[in-house]
Amino acid sequence: MLFNSIDFMIFFPIVLSIYFVIPKKLRAIWLLIASYYFYMSWNPTYALLIAASTVVTYCSALLIDARSSKGTYKHAKYKKLLLLAALFINLGILGLFKYGNFVIDSIGGLLQALHVTAAPRRFDFLLPVGISFYTFQALGYLIDVYRGDIKAETDPVRYALFVSFFPQLVAGPIERSKNLLSQLKNISVIRLWDAKRVTSGAILMVWGYFMKMVIADRAAILVNTVFDSYQMYGSSELLLAALAFSLQIYCDFGSYSLIAAGSARIMGVELMENFNAPYFARSVRDFWSRWHISLSTWLRDYLYIPLGGNRKGRIRKACNTMIVFLVSGLWHGADWHFVAWGGIHGFYQVAADFLKPCKNKLIEKLQINTECFSWKFLQTLLTYILVVFAWIFFRADNISSSLLYIKRIFTKPTPWLLFNGGIYALGLSRIEMNILFFSTLLLFMADCVRYKMKISIDRFLMRQNLWFEWLAVICAILMIFVFGEYGPAFDSQQFIYFQF
Amino acid sequence: MKNTLVRITCFLLILILVLCYADKVFKVKYGDGIYDMTTFYKLDDNTVDVLILGSSHAFENINTGTLWEEYGISSYILGGSIQPLWNTYYYLKEALKTQTPELIVLEGYCTIQNQEFIDDSRIIKNTYGLKWSPDKLAAIKISAPEERWHEFIPEYIQYHTRYTELSKPDFCGEKANPLYYDWKGFGCNMTTTPLEAKDVSGVTARTPLYEKVETYYRKTIELAKERDIPVIVLISPYAGISEGHKALYNTASDIAAEYNVDFLDANSYLHEIGIDYAGDAADTSHLNYRGNQKFSHFLGNYLKNHYEISDRRGDPAFQSWQRNCDYIAQQIRNQELRESQELSGITDRLSDQNYLLFISLDGNCTAGDERLQPFYASLGIVGDSAYGGIYYRDNAASGTEDLLWYSQFGAAEKYWDLTAHDLCMKRIPDAGVYTNHITVDNTEYKKTENGVNVVVYDLVTQSVADSFGIDTGKDYAIVR
Numbered sequence: 001m002l003f004n005s006i007d008f009m010i011f012f013p014i015v016l017s018i019y020f021v022i023p024k025k026l027r028a029i030w031l032l033i034a035s036y037y038f039y040m041s042w043n044p045t046y047a048l049l050i051a052a053s054t055v056v057t058y059c060s061a062l063l064i065d066a067r068s069s070k071g072t073y074k075h076a077k078y079k080k081l082l083l084l085a086a087l088f089i090n091l092g093i094l095g096l097f098k099y100g101n102f103v104i105d106s107i108g109g110l111l112q113a114l115h116v117t118a119a120p121r122r123f124d125f126l127l128p129v130g131i132s133f134y135t136f137q138a139l140g141y142l143i144d145v146y147r148g149d150i151k152a153e154t155d156p157v158r159y160a161l162f163v164s165f166f167p168q169l170v171a172g173p174i175e176r177s178k179n180l181l182s183q184l185k186n187i188s189v190i191r192l193w194d195a196k197r198v199t200s201g202a203i204l205m206v207w208g209y210f211m212k213m214v215i216a217d218r219a220a221i222l223v224n225t226v227f228d229s230y231q232m233y234g235s236s237e238l239l240l241a242a243l244a245f246s247l248q249i250y251c252d253f254g255s256y257s258l259i260a261a262g263s264a265r266i267m268g269v270e271l272m273e274n275f276n277a278p279y280f281a282r283s284v285r286d287f288w289s290r291w292h293i294s295l296s297t298w299l300r301d302y303l304y305i306p307l308g309g310n311r312k313g314r315i316r317k318a319c320n321t322m323i324v325f326l327v328s329g330l331w332h333g334a335d336w337h338f339v340a341w342g343g344i345h346g347f348y349q350v351a352a353d354f355l356k357p358c359k360n361k362l363i364e365k366l367q368i369n370t371e372c373f374s375w376k377f378l379q380t381l382l383t384y385i386l387v388v389f390a391w392i393f394f395r396a397d398n399i400s401s402s403l404l405y406i407k408r409i410f411t412k413p414t415p416w417l418l419f420n421g422g423i424y425a426l427g428l429s430r431i432e433m434n435i436l437f438f439s440t441l442l443l444f445m446a447d448c449v450r451y452k453m454k455i456s457i458d459r460f461l462m463r464q465n466l467w468f469e470w471l472a473v474i475c476a477i478l479m480i481f482v483f484g485e486y487g488p489a490f491d492s493q494q495f496i497y498f499q500f
Numbered sequence: 501m502k503n504t505l506v507r508i509t510c511f512l513l514i515l516i517l518v519l520c521y522a523d524k525v526f527k528v529k530y531g532d533g534i535y536d537m538t539t540f541y542k543l544d545d546n547t548v549d550v551l552i553l554g555s556s557h558a559f560e561n562i563n564t565g566t567l568w569e570e571y572g573i574s575s576y577i578l579g580g581s582i583q584p585l586w587n588t589y590y591y592l593k594e595a596l597k598t599q600t601p602e603l604i605v606l607e608g609y610c611t612i613q614n615q616e617f618i619d620d621s622r623i624i625k626n627t628y629g630l631k632w633s634p635d636k637l638a639a640i641k642i643s644a645p646e647e648r649w650h651e652f653i654p655e656y657i658q659y660h661t662r663y664t665e666l667s668k669p670d671f672c673g674e675k676a677n678p679l680y681y682d683w684k685g686f687g688c689n690m691t692t693t694p695l696e697a698k699d700v701s702g703v704t705a706r707t708p709l710y711e712k713v714e715t716y717y718r719k720t721i722e723l724a725k726e727r728d729i730p731v732i733v734l735i736s737p738y739a740g741i742s743e744g745h746k747a748l749y750n751t752a753s754d755i756a757a758e759y760n761v762d763f764l765d766a767n768s769y770l771h772e773i774g775i776d777y778a779g780d781a782a783d784t785s786h787l788n789y790r791g792n793q794k795f796s797h798f799l800g801n802y803l804k805n806h807y808e809i810s811d812r813r814g815d816p817a818f819q820s821w822q823r824n825c826d827y828i829a830q831q832i833r834n835q836e837l838r839e840s841q842e843l844s845g846i847t848d849r850l851s852d853q854n855y856l857l858f859i860s861l862d863g864n865c866t867a868g869d870e871r872l873q874p875f876y877a878s879l880g881i882v883g884d885s886a887y888g889g890i891y892y893r894d895n896a897a898s899g900t901e902d903l904l905w906y907s908q909f910g911a912a913e914k915y916w917d918l919t920a921h922d923l924c925m926k927r928i929p930d931a932g933v934y935t936n937h938i939t940v941d942n943t944e945y946k947k948t949e950n951g952v953n954v955v956v957y958d959l960v961t962q963s964v965a966d967s968f969g970i971d972t973g974k975d976y977a978i979v980r
Contacts, residue, residue: 006650116502195504195507195508429664431663431664465509470511470514473515474513474515477515477518477519478518478519478522481522481660482520482522482526482663483663486652486657486658486660487657487661488620488658
C-alpha cells in the first residue's frame with residue numbers, strides 16, 4: 001500500500017477515525033493491527049519476517065535486561081552472547097533476503113572471471129519491503145537495552161507496534177527506542193484532538209504528496225528516459241538527468257518521511273526529522289547531517305562510535321569512516337554500485353579531513369573571505385556537484401554503466417540541446433518541464449525557509465496569517481490534483497527507498 | 501473547540517469548491533458521447549417522440565433538423581462514438597427515466613462489434629456523460645475489465661492531465677459553443693470523400709453476433725418492449741459496408757424478427773434514397789451534409805408511414821427543435837459558401853442576414869477596380885476609386901446596401917466584441933503605403949496580398965463561416 005495510492009487514502013482515514021473513538025487502552029493494539037494490515041498489503045507472508053524479528057529482539061532484550069542488574073563477568077558475557085545471537089538472527093534474515101542473491105551473483109562473477117564453469121542457483125523470493133528499516137530499528141533498540149540506555153519493553157503489543165508502526169515501517173525514518181517507544185508508552189494519554197498538531201501533520205502530508213507526486217514522479221520520467229539509454233545521449237542530457245535524479249531521490253525519499261511524520265503527528269506521535277535542506281549543505285559531512293538523518297545517526301551511534309570513531313588517530317578514523325559509508329552503501333542496495341556510491345561519500349570525507357590543513361593554508365594565503373555569501377555559495381555548489389556525481393553511481397545499473405555515463409558527459413558534448421529545444425525530447429514536454437521547474441522553485445523556497453529560519457514548512461505556514469496558510473495549502477492540494485503524476489496514463493513510481 | 505470546528509468547516513468548504521471547479525474545468529467535453537447525455541438531461545420530460553440510439557452512424561447520418569423541418573418529428577440522438585450495445589442499453593435505461601418516446605430507433609451498426617471491451621477513450625465517452633446512479637456504475641463496470649474499474653472511478657483521475665489541452669469550452673462549458681444550445685445529438689459532417697457504393701444485398705449468409713453484443717442487443721430491445729415502446733432497428737447507409745458486415749446484419753435482422761421488431765437496412769435502398777457516395781459520403785462510415793439530408797428525408801418518410809409519430813411543428817413547447825433545425829441549416833449554408841468557387845455564387849450567398857462581413861482591399865486593389873464593381877456593388881463598397889481600404893458590413897443591421905463602417909485614409913482601427921470571439925480591423929499607413937489587417941482572436945486572416953480579403957462571421961454559429969481572397973494578380977481567382 002503506497003502512500004500515494006487510493007488504498008492508503010481510504011486506509012488512513014479509517015484507521016484514524018477508529019483510533020480517535022476507541023477506548024484509550026485499545027489504541028496501541030488497534031495501531032498494531034493497522035500496521036500489520038498495512039505491511040501485509042504487499043505480501044502477507046512477509047509479515048512472518050517482521051514478526052520473527054520482533055519476537056527475537058523482544059525476548060533477547062528482556063533476557064539481556066534481566067542480566068543487566070547483575071554486573072558480574074559471567075552475566076556480561078551472557079548478555080554479549082545474547083546480543084550476538086539476536087544480531088546474527090536479525091542480520092541473517094536481512095542477509096538472506098536482501099543480500100543472498102547478491103552474494104551468489106558475486107561468487108558467480110568471480111568464478112566466471114577465473115574461468116570456472118558453475119551456475120549457482122539464485123533464490124527466487126522478492127525483497128521484503130522495508131526490511132532494512134525495521135531490522136535496523138529493532139537492532140538499535142536491542143543495543144540500547146544492552147548498553148543500559150533504556151529498560152527493555154515488557155509490553156509485547158507496545159514493542160511490536162514500535163517495530164511495525166505503519167507510518168515509518170517501510171521507508172523510515174529509522175526511529176530510536178528512546179523517542180518512539182517512550183511516546184508509545186504514553187499513547188493512552190495522548191490528547192488526540194489538538195487542532196494545531198493535526199493541522200501541522202496535515203500540512204506535512206500535503207507537502208509530502210506535493211514533493212512525491214508533482215516533483216519526484218515527474219523528474220523520474222526524464223531520469224528513466226536518459227538513464228535507461230544513456231548510450232544514446234550526450235553531455236547536456238546526461239547532466240540534466242543527473243541533476244533531475246538528485247531532485248527525484250530527494251523529493252521521493254523526503255516526501256515519504258514527511259508523509260510518515262505528518263500522519264504520525266496527526267495520531268499524536270512525533271517522528272524524528274529525516275531531512276533538513278540537504279542540498280544547502282556546505283560540505284559532504286554537513287550533507288550527511290541533513291540527509292537521511294535517522295540512518296546517519298544510527299550508523300554513527302551503533303557502528304562508527306563502537307569502531308572507535310575519531311578517538312584512535314587519523315588513520316583509524318579514516319578507516320572507520322570508510323567502513324561506515326561502505327556499509328551505508330550496502331544498506332541502500334545489494335549491488336556493487338551502491339557500495340561504490342557509499343565508498344565515494346566515504347572518500348569525500350576522508351579526503352576532506354586530510355586536505356583540511358592545505359585548504360586552511362590556501363584560504364589564509366589567498367586571503368579569502370570565508371564569511372561572505374560568495375564563499376558559502378561556492379561551498380554549497382561544490383558540495384552539490386560532488387553529491388550529484390555520486391548519485392550517478394547510485395542510479396546507474398552497475399559500476400561500469402556509471403563510469404561510461406560519466407565518460408560520455410566529458411566526451412560527447414551537446415550544449416546546443418540546451419538552446420534548440422532538444423531537452424524537451426527527454427520524456428517531458430515543454431509544459432511538463434515548466435511545471436517541474438516551477439515546482440522545484442517552490443521546493444527551493446521551502447528549503448530556504450528551513451535553512452535560514454530553521455523551521456519546517458508546517459511551522460512556517462502556521463505562523464502566517466490564516467489567508468496565506470489556507471491559500472498555500474489549497475494551492476498545493478490543487479497542484480497535486482492537477483499536476484500530480486497519477487492515474488492510468490501514468491506508470492506509478494514506487495518510493496525509491498522501499499527497496500532498501 | 502467551536503472556533504476550530506468553524507475553521508475546519510470553512511477550510512473544507514473552500515477546498516471542496518476549488519476542487520469541484522477544477523473538476524468542472526478538466527471534465528472531458530466530447531460532443532460524441534458525453535454532451536449527448538448532458539444536454540439530454542436538460543430536455544423537458546416527455547418531449548422526445550423519436551429516440552435514436554447508437555454510434556456515430558446514428559449521430560452523423562440522421563439529421564434531426566431534416567426530421568423536424570420536413571415531418572415535425574421531435575427526435576433526439578442519444579449516442580456515443582463506436583458505442584457498444586452495452587452502453588446503448590444503459591443510455592436507453594437512463595433516457596426512459598425522463599422520456600417516453602413514441603418510437604425508439606436503434607441504429608444497429610455496432611452489432612458488428614467483436615470485442616469484449618473497446619478502447620479507453622470510448623469507454624469514457626460512453627459512460628462519463630451519465631449522472632451518478634447505480635446504472636452509471638453498472639455501465640462503467642460492463643465497459644471495462646474488472647481489474648481496471650478503479651481507473652475509471654473516480655472519473656477525475658482519467659482527465660486531470662488535460663491541463664495541456666484546456667481551451668475556452670473547458671472554462672465556459674456548453675455556453676462556449678452555440679452548437680450545444682439546442683442540440684439534439686446530431687453532428688453534421690461537412691467533409692466530402694468521393695467513394696463508391698458496394699452492393700452486398702445478395703449476401704444471405706448469417707454470422708453469429710459476438711456473445712456480449714447479442715446479449716445487450718436483446719436486452720435493449722427487451723427493455724423497450726417492456727415499456728411498450730415500438731422499436732425499429734436501423735442500419736444507416738455507409739460506403740464501407742462489407743459482406744462480413746451484411747452477414748452479421750442478417751443475424752441481427754433474425755433476432756429483431758424474434759421480437760417482432762422492424763429491421764431496416766437502408767443500404768438496400770440507396771437508389772430510393774438518392775445516395776451517391778461520390779458526393780454524399782464524408783468517409784467510409786458516415787454521410788456528409790448532403791447525404792444525411794437525403795437519408796433523413798427517406799427515414800422520416802418511412803417512420804411517418806409505418807408508425808404513429810406526432811407532428812410537433814408550431815407547438816411552443818418544441819421551439820428548441822426549430823432552433824436546432826435553423827442552426828443545422830445555417831451550418832449547411834456556411835459549408836455551401838465555403839465550397840463556392842465562383843464569385844457570382846459567393847456574392848449571392850454573402851447576402852445571408854446572419855453574416856457580418858469584414859473586407860479589406862489590399863495591395864494594388866482599389867475601390868475602383870472595374871472587374872470587381874458588381875461584387876463591390878452587392879456589398880455597398882464605395883469610396884475613392886484610387887485607394888483600397890477596410891470595410892465592415894452587418895447584413896442584418898444595415899438592411900440596405902450601405903456599409904456600416906469603412907476607412908480609406910489615415911490610420912484606422914476598429915474592434916468588435918462578439919460573444920464568442922474578438923475581431924479587429926486595422927489600416928496602418930507606412931511611407932504612403934497602407935497595410936490592412938483583419939484579426940480574429942489574435943489570428944490574422946489574409947488570403948491574398950493583392951486583392952480583396954473577406955472574412956465572413958456567422959452570428960448563428962458564432963464562428964468564422966468563411967475566409968477567402970479574390971486575387972487580382974491571379975486573374976481574380978478565389979483563394980482560400
